[in-house]
Amino acid sequence: MEPEVTEDVPLWGSRLRKVYGKGENRVPALRGVTVSFPRASFTAVMGPSGSGKSTLLRCLAGLERPTEGEVVLAGTTISVLGEPDITRLRRDRVGFVFQSYNLLPALTVRQNVELPMRLAGRRPLRADVELVLDQVGLADRATARPAQLSGGQQQRVAVARALVSEPSVLFADEPTGALDTNSSRDVMALLRDAADRHSRTVVMVTHDPVSAAWADRVVFLSDGEVHGELVAPSAAAVAEQMTTLGG
Amino acid sequence: MLRVALHTLWARRGLLVGSFVALCLGVALLASTGQLLSASTSGSGLGGIGRYDAAAVVVRADQEVPVQVGDRTVHPTAREERGVDPEVADRLRTTPGVTDVVADGSFALGLISEDDADTPFRDLVGAPWSNAPLTPFTVVEGEEPVAPAQAVVSRSLADADGITVGSTLRISAPTGRQDVEVVGVAEPPGGTGIPGEATVLLDDATAASLVPDGQLPVALGVFSEEDPARLAETIRQEFADEGLRVLHGPAKGGVAQDEIYQQGTQDITALLAMMAVIALFVSTFVVAGTFGFAVSQRTGELSLLRALGATARQLRVMLVGEALILGVLASAVGVFLGAAAAGQVAALLVDAGAAPPGFHAPTAPGPLALAFVLGLLVALAGVVGASRRGSGISPTEPPRLGQLDDSRMTRGRWITTGVCAALSALIASTMPTAAADGVVVFSFLLAVFLVLTLVSLAPLFVPALAAIVVTPFASLSRSSGFLASRNLRTGMRRTASTTAPVIVTVALAGTVFGATSITSATTARDSERNLAADVIVHSTTATGLPPEAAEVARAAPEVVGLASVTRTRGWVPTATYARATTIGGVDPTAVRHTYRLDVTEGDPATLDGESVVVSQPVLDDTGWEHGQVVPVHFGDGRVRELRIAAVLRNSVDLPEILVTPELVAQHSRDPMTAELYLTLDRTPADDDPLTELNDALAPVGAVATPGARWLWEREVDNAQESRVFAFVLIGMAVLYTSIAIANTLLMSAGGRIPELALLRDSGATRAQLVRMMSWEAVGVVLTGALLGVLAAAVSWTGVYLALARTVDAAHLAIPWGDLGVVAGACLLVALPASLLPVALLGRGRAGAGP
Ligand SMILES: Nc1ncnc2c1ncn2[C@@H]1O[C@H](COP(=O)(O)OP(=O)(O)OP(=O)(O)O)[C@@H](O)[C@H]1O
Numbered sequence A: 001m002e003p004e005v006t007e008d009v010p011l012w013g014s015r016l017r018k019v020y021g022k023g024e025n026r027v028p029a030l031r032g033v034t035v036s037f038p039r040a041s042f043t044a045v046m047g048p049s050g051s052g053k054s055t056l057l058r059c060l061a062g063l064e065r066p067t068e069g070e071v072v073l074a075g076t077t078i079s080v081l082g083e084p085d086i087t088r089l090r091r092d093r094v095g096f097v098f099q100s101y102n103l104l105p106a107l108t109v110r111q112n113v114e115l116p117m118r119l120a121g122r123r124p125l126r127a128d129v130e131l132v133l134d135q136v137g138l139a140d141r142a143t144a145r146p147a148q149l150s151g152g153q154q155q156r157v158a159v160a161r162a163l164v165s166e167p168s169v170l171f172a173d174e175p176t177g178a179l180d181t182n183s184s185r186d187v188m189a190l191l192r193d194a195a196d197r198h199s200r201t202v203v204m205v206t207h208d209p210v211s212a213a214w215a216d217r218v219v220f221l222s223d224g225e226v227h228g229e230l231v232a233p234s235a236a237a238v239a240e241q242m243t244t245l246g247g
Numbered sequence B: 001m002l003r004v005a006l007h008t009l010w011a012r013r014g015l016l017v018g019s020f021v022a023l024c025l026g027v028a029l030l031a032s033t034g035q036l037l038s039a040s041t042s043g044s045g046l047g048g049i050g051r052y053d054a055a056a057v058v059v060r061a062d063q064e065v066p067v068q069v070g071d072r073t074v075h076p077t078a079r080e081e082r083g084v085d086p087e088v089a090d091r092l093r094t095t096p097g098v099t100d101v102v103a104d105g106s107f108a109l110g111l112i113s114e115d116d117a118d119t120p121f122r123d124l125v126g127a128p129w130s131n132a133p134l135t136p137f138t139v140v141e142g143e144e145p146v147a148p149a150q151a152v153v154s155r156s157l158a159d160a161d162g163i164t165v166g167s168t169l170r171i172s173a174p175t176g177r178q179d180v181e182v183v184g185v186a187e188p189p190g191g192t193g194i195p196g197e198a199t200v201l202l203d204d205a206t207a208a209s210l211v212p213d214g215q216l217p218v219a220l221g222v223f224s225e226e227d228p229a230r231l232a233e234t235i236r237q238e239f240a241d242e243g244l245r246v247l248h249g250p251a252k253g254g255v256a257q258d259e260i261y262q263q264g265t266q267d268i269t270a271l272l273a274m275m276a277v278i279a280l281f282v283s284t285f286v287v288a289g290t291f292g293f294a295v296s297q298r299t300g301e302l303s304l305l306r307a308l309g310a311t312a313r314q315l316r317v318m319l320v321g322e323a324l325i326l327g328v329l330a331s332a333v334g335v336f337l338g339a340a341a342a343g344q345v346a347a348l349l350v351d352a353g354a355a356p357p358g359f360h361a362p363t364a365p366g367p368l369a370l371a372f373v374l375g376l377l378v379a380l381a382g383v384v385g386a387s388r389r390g391s392g393i394s395p396t397e398p399p400r401l402g403q404l405d406d407s408r409m410t411r412g413r414w415i416t417t418g419v420c421a422a423l424s425a426l427i428a429s430t431m432p433t434a435a436a437d438g439v440v441v442f443s444f445l446l447a448v449f450l451v452l453t454l455v456s457l458a459p460l461f462v463p464a465l466a467a468i469v470v471t472p473f474a475s476l477s478r479s480s481g482f483l484a485s486r487n488l489r490t491g492m493r494r495t496a497s498t499t500a501p502v503i504v505t506v507a508l509a510g511t512v513f514g515a516t517s518i519t520s521a522t523t524a525r526d527s528e529r530n531l532a533a534d535v536i537v538h539s540t541t542a543t544g545l546p547p548e549a550a551e552v553a554r555a556a557p558e559v560v561g562l563a564s565v566t567r568t569r570g571w572v573p574t575a576t577y578a579r580a581t582t583i584g585g586v587d588p589t590a591v592r593h594t595y596r597l598d599v600t601e602g603d604p605a606t607l608d609g610e611s612v613v614v615s616q617p618v619l620d621d622t623g624w625e626h627g628q629v630v631p632v633h634f635g636d637g638r639v640r641e642l643r644i645a646a647v648l649r650n651s652v653d654l655p656e657i658l659v660t661p662e663l664v665a666q667h668s669r670d671p672m673t674a675e676l677y678l679t680l681d682r683t684p685a686d687d688d689p690l691t692e693l694n695d696a697l698a699p700v701g702a703v704a705t706p707g708a709r710w711l712w713e714r715e716v717d718n719a720q721e722s723r724v725f726a727f728v729l730i731g732m733a734v735l736y737t738s739i740a741i742a743n744t745l746l747m748s749a750g751g752r753i754p755e756l757a758l759l760r761d762s763g764a765t766r767a768q769l770v771r772m773m774s775w776e777a778v779g780v781v782l783t784g785a786l787l788g789v790l791a792a793a794v795s796w797t798g799v800y801l802a803l804a805r806t807v808d809a810a811h812l813a814i815p816w817g818d819l820g821v822v823a824g825a826c827l828l829v830a831l832p833a834s835l836l837p838v839a840l841l842g843r844g845r846a847g848a849g850p
């Protein structure tokens, strides 16, 4: 089926609702979220625990289907696509960095980075891989196993893996949640760079006001709904806004 | 993608070791049973001296006999060896190139001796001295037997039994007892006798007097100076379409060792075939289980791959690829193990007396290749379900520690459940009409499908059931019991997976042990009720009783009634197949005194040479009716049209079809009486030695036993035999499923270490952890045993109902002891496997996190 091409927005979520469970166990995680993300922007999503941040990210990335609403990703309305088409779109246009690094322990650093391209049936160019590994500062650890790396290094490998397929949209769910200040800064610099130098659309969930300050804009979620946003945020302003949300 | 598969395969080797071991052993089992099967259906290859070595060509009768069923003819193998018409010998003598023709006049005989020493011979063969040139036997000591009542024995028999020239042999043969004088010892060239056969060569007149008149020779030895192959071809052309087999070279037969060997191996063939079926079922089952479990343990990894852009199809390809690599490796190793083990098993079978001496299992490429292919298919079959589930994993963030492992009823599971339940119902509904000897097979199949039904339904109720089962223990030890119960309830997949092999083991054991114990207990009770004879007389020699035994017994003062049964075998035609049956020769009036016959129609006393008494199961299968004239096929292939004079509800211990003894004698090679049933003027106690009667019977090679004791001894013998059979079958299955139990527990061990570490950090003592894991193992084994007994109980009911159709005294003898042993074995395996994570925790608990 020919996907419906809307306008040239890299990422747009419209009236997104997501309900988990049935009957007694019904949990509304998103209650109608509309949000759009311009090209080459870096957006942070913040909110109290359980406010639906991860759910929003998964829905936007096509990892999960919203109960209601539409997601337009790279100019394609994904709610009309079948599962294999979504998967294909995702591996061509989307990169994802998880909170826990989620590297395959069986593979070396290079193999982990190459994995998405292999899954897409493309032959990874050695130069491309070297380039992203160099970007994340791990060119010399290409043959190491994840278990031999520090947490910050592992997260940088995960970022490299997300970047290697040159995605137009890059998602990161609490990428610095388990990292110290220095490692956090390294990862933030990488994300900033992705938006500025490579014109990618970056969306990141975080609890850390300092990390959020690296973004162009902060979107606040509470109870599955958008509660305001902050453009060109400073760490102090973010922290203040968070207190009003009770996070 | 294949590279990813290879990498993950290697990294996950711990998880896949279980599947590998299961598959490898399954293939080994299949390979070794296959190799043994192929060995048991081919000759021993031992060769040796044959009876017809000196003849150029041997002519035998075709052993395929025609039986008309419906509108077609089937050709089963004769159940009494067919002889050759003497007229053929006359015509052969005039065939160009033939110098002489010797008819094989051999017959089975018994040697009566005071001491019943074990003899190294299976066959005791008597033959006229004129048969000596066939082998040839030449006298090496003494002289040839020419005068009446003279004999020459083979050197091997003389050496084994201490027979010398001048000894007297007391022979028991179909026509009577005879004492003969040993006048010489003979040897074939290059040996001391025909291996495995004790040969007594008698003067021609005596030999002829010992076989019934009109018995045809089983073979004609043709002597010639010509090339045997050419001569055989000439004879074949001359006697085309006359139902003869013209043989030369090794095919001539008459190698006693080979025939004995083949007879011996036939017995184990059935056992091996059943073993192969169980091996296939159990290994498919276990491999599917371990694959499924391995996939469930990898949910995190698979969902990460999905998140990184792997399509469902790619995951499926990867999982199937892994299974293929694993299948090839495991099958290859399994084939080697199996081929090696077959030799050991063959030796074991010989030691146990289940296989004839000399039985061995040479490497058989066919069965080994088949085992390899089956191994691959099993691996593929096993991974199909798992890969469908694995590829259906959603690409959301992988579950973290502490997330509940949930295992819902998928659509595939519902379909499997439905199909298996429907098949169970179908089998259950056909059981009451199945032939008696099919009941065990049917009950086994029923149990298999019930087990599959239960196992596919397992996630629905097994975890809850296990939690309930373990509750009584929870009250014994407060915290650990409670934790165990919660773990069983919430670790659904794990609980269901570890319970499954226990269900299989207990259900299979219950079915096989139950079916044998129910049938043998029922037969014993039934015989007890129906046997009215006070005393049973049976033979002490290798053959049956000579006619003199009946005379001696009848002459004894205390004997007031006597009946004898001679036995042969044959077929009755049903609408679709030639049904094998047993045929007995009885005196209809005498048999009423020794058996309480349950006559439903007609009067057995009217039995004569033109009629037959038939038991109900035969009528059920053939559709015959009382009064009808029916074709009874005897074992030698000849048909008699006989009128049904009476119908018995069941045949009890008697053959299914009863005719006059004269009729049996005409169609049987060895028409000696198997047993004599006596009524005395008093009822002897069980331990009555019957001294007087036995003193009189000993010279004719017979012994008398009080009826009740005889039944009891026979029951013990039968039970022993079927228990050995059942233990071999079940022992193998138990061994295999134990591996599966250990497998699943060990595979989940890795996943449990963090959980146990957490408990320890929260203040649980090591002893509490040990107790908790032990209760879990107990809960799993008890639940599995409970469900296994449930499946077995359905099959017991089926066997019971099928038996009750023909027998009043059907007895539901349930082998609780044996089942206890099997369940105990499961627990013995489950306990240490469950405790392994606790032990591992003790060593390296620093690395608790994932
Ligand atoms: N797979 C699921 N099944 C059922 N409920 C879920 C599932 N995933 C999330 N939820 C529920 O949806 C709500 C939002 O969850 P979500 O993970 O999006 O929160 P979050 O904002 O990311 O929180 P945190 O900051 O703690 O990560 C929560 O109430 C959560 O319990």
Ligand SMILES: [Mg+2]
Binding pocket: A053, A054, A055, A173
């Ligand atoms: Mg979250």
